[in-house]
Amino acid sequence: MPKRKLGNEGLEVSAIGHGTMTMPDNQSSVDTIRGALDNGVTLFDTADLYGNDGYLQARFGDNEKLLGKALKGRRDEAVIATKFGITHNQGFKGDPAYVKKSVDASLYSLGIDYIDLYYQHRYDPNVPIEETIGALDDLVKQGKVCYIGLSEAPADIIRRAHAVHPITAVETEYSLWSRDVEDEVLPLLKELGIGLVPYSPLGRGFLTGQVKKLDDLSKDYPQEMYSRFQGENFTKNVELASRIEKMAMQKGCTTAQLALAWLLAQGDQIVPIPGTKRLERVKENLEAAQISFTNEELAEIERISPKGAASGSRF
Incomplete structure (x- = not known):
């Protein structure tokens, strides 16, 4: 498995x-995580918010406990990323006291002594980012955290945060049908030398080639939350996915593999984190790292799925 620097x-x-967010706490999930590790995956992503089988029914720390259980005895082989900052009833929180409380809770849930990559899940508008990053800097000095990240942060917040302590990675949605990051965030990350970790790199299932009708949608993302899954938007997005699927067939790969390989081609410090419950899908996804494109093929992908091609807003 190729390696990349974040x-x-x-x-x-x-x-x-x-990505482990949608994984239920059962032996099958444990086997999938361990199988991913066996096949060369080293970066595993979770959050304190995620529960068993998604986040809407979450109890804090449940998904972290699953990941910790799966990686028990093999912790040194894995890079564990988790997040803090979204609460169930108090919005976003980034005050230093909350940061320090959250890291201890995550360390306990994961059953580990340190977190490799610790993200602020969402920026707290009521707390200057300098205070939040200052608290994270203290955690690095204490050895509880190795690297600091931000999730879904705007460009100005990233720049201010990076001035306090180097930001290693920014996690945000990025795929062939969600390309907003290309406007301001991705250029800034390349300027500052910060990695990008795209979540939902397969368009919440649309870019797997498996979605043809509403019943095919994953239940991990309630349809009513996303306008892209509704009405005329859904029909247009299925048509878009079909065009991408046709090119994948011509390329001799799956739609998911083409979508992941395209992301990898957008920069050397981009590391997508597709989430799946099945090991066979993990193996399929990993083969994308072996796919390369000619300039003509990249131009054709741009033609059939330009920025803004998806119908509806991503939230």
Whole structure:
């Protein structure tokens, strides 16, 4: 499995990671995580908010406990990323006291002594980012955290945060049908030497080639939350996915593999984290790291799925 560097502070991970948010707490999930590790995946992503089988029914720390259980005895082989900052009833929180409380809770849930990559899940508008990053800097000095990240942060917040302590990675949605990051965030990350970790790199299932009708949608993302899954938007997005699927067939790969390989081609410090419950899908996804494109093929992808091609807003 090829490796990539996230940021300029020395963190190296597999070119494709694994998102665990939608994984239920059962032996099958444990086997999938361990199988991903066996197949070269080193970056595993979770959050304190995530529960068993998604986040809407979450109890804090449940998904972290699953990941910790799956990686028990193999912790040194994995790069563990988790997040803090979204609460069930108090909105976003980033005050230093909450940061320090959250890291201890995550360390306990994961059953580990330190977190490799610790993200602020969402920026707290009521707390200056300098205070939040200052608290995270203290955690690095204490050895509880190795590297600091931000999730879904705007460009100005990233720049201010990076001035306090180097930001290693920014996690945000990025795929062939969600390309807003290309406007301001991605250029800034390249300027500052910060890695990008795209979540939902397969368009919440649309870019797997498996979605043809509403019943095919994953239940992990309630349809009513996303306008892209509704009415005329859904029909247009299925048509878009079909065009991408046709090119994948011509390329001799799956739609998911083409979508992941396209992301990898957008920069050397981009590491997508597709989430799946099945090991066979993990193996399929990892093969994307072996796919390359000619300039003509990249131009054709741009033609059939330009920025803004998806119908409806991403939230």
